[in-house]
Amino acid sequence: MPNPAALKERAFARVDAQRDALIDLSLRIHRTPELRFAEHRAAGWLVEFLEQAGYAVERGAYGLPTAFAARLGSGAPQVAILCEYDALPGIGHACGHNIIATAGAGAGAALAALIGETGGSIVVLGTPAEEGGGGKILMARNGAFDDVDAAMMVHPAGVDLPAMHVLAISAVEVEYRGRAAHASASPHHGVNALDALVTAYNAIAQLRQHIRPTERIHGIITDGGQAPNIVPEHAAGVFYIRAATEKRLVALKERVAACFRAGALATGAELTMRRLDEDYSDMLTNQPLAAAYAANLTRLGRRSDPEVPAAVAGSTDMGNVSKLVPSIHPMIAAAPPSVPLHSVEFAAYAASEQGHRAVIDGAKGLAATAIDILCTAELRTAIHAAFAADQARA
Numbered sequence: 001m002p003n004p005a006a007l008k009e010r011a012f013a014r015v016d017a018q019r020d021a022l023i024d025l026s027l028r029i030h031r032t033p034e035l036r037f038a039e040h041r042a043a044g045w046l047v048e049f050l051e052q053a054g055y056a057v058e059r060g061a062y063g064l065p066t067a068f069a070a071r072l073g074s075g076a077p078q079v080a081i082l083c084e085y086d087a088l089p090g091i092g093h094a095c096g097h098n099i100i101a102t103a104g105a106g107a108g109a110a111l112a113a114l115i116g117e118t119g120g121s122i123v124v125l126g127t128p129a130e131e132g133g134g135g136k137i138l139m140a141r142n143g144a145f146d147d148v149d150a151a152m153m154v155h156p157a158g159v160d161l162p163a164m165h166v167l168a169i170s171a172v173e174v175e176y177r178g179r180a181a182h183a184s185a186s187p188h189h190g191v192n193a194l195d196a197l198v199t200a201y202n203a204i205a206q207l208r209q210h211i212r213p214t215e216r217i218h219g220i221i222t223d224g225g226q227a228p229n230i231v232p233e234h235a236a237g238v239f240y241i242r243a244a245t246e247k248r249l250v251a252l253k254e255r256v257a258a259c260f261r262a263g264a265l266a267t268g269a270e271l272t273m274r275r276l277d278e279d280y281s282d283m284l285t286n287q288p289l290a291a292a293y294a295a296n297l298t299r300l301g302r303r304s305d306p307e308v309p310a311a312v313a314g315s316t317d318m319g320n321v322s323k324l325v326p327s328i329h330p331m332i333a334a335a336p337p338s339v340p341l342h343s344v345e346f347a348a349y350a351a352s353e354q355g356h357r358a359v360i361d362g363a364k365g366l367a368a369t370a371i372d373i374l375c376t377a378e379l380r381t382a383i384h385a386a387f388a389a390d391q392a393r394a
Contacts, residue, residue, distance in 0.1 A: 002117045004375045008296070011367040014110040015360055022106045022363065023356045025049055029098040030351045033087030036129035039066045042085035042098075043126050046105050050124055053109035062142040064135060066128040069144070072112055073121030077380055079370045080123050080145065080325070081107050082153040082318070084130045094347035095131065096156035096334055099358050103154050103332075106363030111370055118374035123148070127317075132171065134278030136317040140324060150289060150373050150383060151327045153318060154362040156334035156350060157341065160297060160304045162290040164331055166283030167214065167242040168249040169315035171276040174200070174260050176269040180233035190231030193269045194224050197235040200263030204239070207259060214244040214313075215252055235269075238276065242315060245282050245394075281319035284390040286326040288382040289369070293330050296368035300361050304330065314341070323394070326387040332365070334358035 015022070029042045043066045047057045055070035062069070083104035084097045108124035115122060125144060129135035136144075145151065155164070176197050181190030204217050211217070219239030225232030241256050243249040257273065264271035294304040318329045334357075335349035349355050372379055 002375050004371050007114050007118065007371050007375070008368045011110040011114060011371065012364050014113060015106055015363045015367065018106065018109060019360055021049070022102050022359055025105065026098045026102040026356065026359050027351055029085055029101055030093045033092035035089060036086045036131055036133040036135070037064070037066060039085050039128050042101065043068055043128070046083060046085065046101055046126055049105050050108055053112045055108065055112065055124065061126070062139040062144045064128055064138060066126070067135065067139055068126035070108060070124040071121065073115040073119070075119070075121060077120045077149040077373055078123060078147050079120070079373050080125055080148045080151040081366055081370065082136070082151060083124060083126050084153065085126070086129055086131050088131055088342060091342070091344055092347050093350045094342050094344065096346065096350040096355065097130070098350055099156040099334055099355055099362065100153060102359045103362030103366060106359065107366035107370065110363060110367040114371070118371060120374045122370065130317055132277050134280065134317045134320070137278045137320045140321065145321060145324050148325045149380065150286070151321050151325050152289070152293070152366055152369060154330050154332050154366055156355065156358050157331035158333060158335050158337040158339050159331060160302045160333045161308050161331040162294045162304045162306060162328070163283070163285040163308055164329060165308060165313040166319045166329065167216065167244060167313055167315050168246045168280060168282045168319065169240055169242045170249060170253055170279045172239050172241065173236065173274045173276050174239065175234070175236045175272040176264065178231065178233050178267065178269040181231040183229045183231050187231060191233070191268050192231050193235040194232040196263035196267040196269035196271070197221060197224070197237055199266045200260045201237070203259035203262050204256060207255060211252065212244070212248070215248070216240070216242040217256060249279065278317070280315045280317050281323055283316070283319040283329060284322040284327070284387070284394060286322070286328055286383055286386055286390070288379060288386050289326055290328045290330065292372045292379060293328055293365055293369045296365050296372070297361070299368070300364055302333070302361060326383045332358045332362045
């Protein structure tokens with residue numbers, strides 16, 4: 001029987017030996033931010049790194065040009081390590097996906113020399129378009145997780161946590177079409193599309209007083225007209241609707257839709273509502289798997305607080321993956337706790353020494369947890385029992 005502790009030490013040494021290459025890869029991705037479904041350079045660099053580590057890599061995997069699947073070993077159990085590498089518009093890698101990608105690739109490289117001893121298999125999945133687009137959801141529909149026993153990734157943050165509060169989310173675009181008219185000479189001939197959108201916006205603001213603390217509605221106006229002296233014939237906006245679970249999201253979406261319909265009813269404008277992306281699910285964090293990751297993080301000198309603060313909340317298509325296979329989405333500190341994600345400040349930390357440490361420790365934590373899964377039948381049993389129980393409650 002393989003000795004997991006000894007295998008982990010060898011994996012850690014492998015990560016340390018590749019430290020410079022991993023940091024260089026992280027910085028290249030950071031310096032070259034690419035938006036969803038256009039991450040060609042980042043995906044290419046990651047594929048090259050994993051091929052050099054011995055993986056057989058399928059480029060353009062599961063129907064997405066910037067996805068990949070890197071495989072090593074054979075049979076069950078199969079552990080999936082997920083890489084994200086898309087950036088945010090305007091602020092680059094302010095969510096630190098360069099760290100996610102490089103930690104995942106580093107874990108894969110560390111496991112490459114050990115898979116012959118652990119048995120089972122590793123698949124490192126390059127998953128594009130987490131920042132809207134739902135790359136993991138599209139990949140799942142094409143079979144990416146059909147043979148996977150457990151899936152994991154690590155996300156940078158301001159604290160070390162075994163999980164985060166993941167809210168289900170739906171992104172909606174609304175359009176109102178009215179009738180243009182001269183705003184001074186003949187306003188009575190016009191139908192004001194902007195008024196319709198503003199009416200809906202204000203109705204949503206009033207709705208916010210009466211939703212659950214775990215629910216969120218936020219949006220922007222993307223088109224409010226062309227000139228002040230023309231009654232706007234077209235107005236548009238994009239809104240995000242979030243809730244603690246998929247079921248609650250369905251109910252909240254209908255309440256928000258009623259606000260949009262109210263704007264049309266009040267003004268006579270024609271309303272069109274369109275879902276922008278795939279709906280993201282809430283997350284079923286697999287507790288035995290999260291506990292194994294937290295224990296490995298402790299070995300690295302980090303303390304992963306089991307109590308996840310309510311403020312650590314967001315949305316990710318990893319939630320959808322967690323409904324298919326046992327999954328974790330832990331957070332690793334890459335910046336001070338006061339620095340929020342999706343900020344210019346966090347983007348800077350994603351390329352800092354603290355960010356580099358997150359790459360190295362994240363790779364080690366993922367690799368060690370994969371070793372636990374591959375080598376410990378009791379853990380696999382606990383993981384799958386917890387997954388079945390979570391599904392029954394969902």
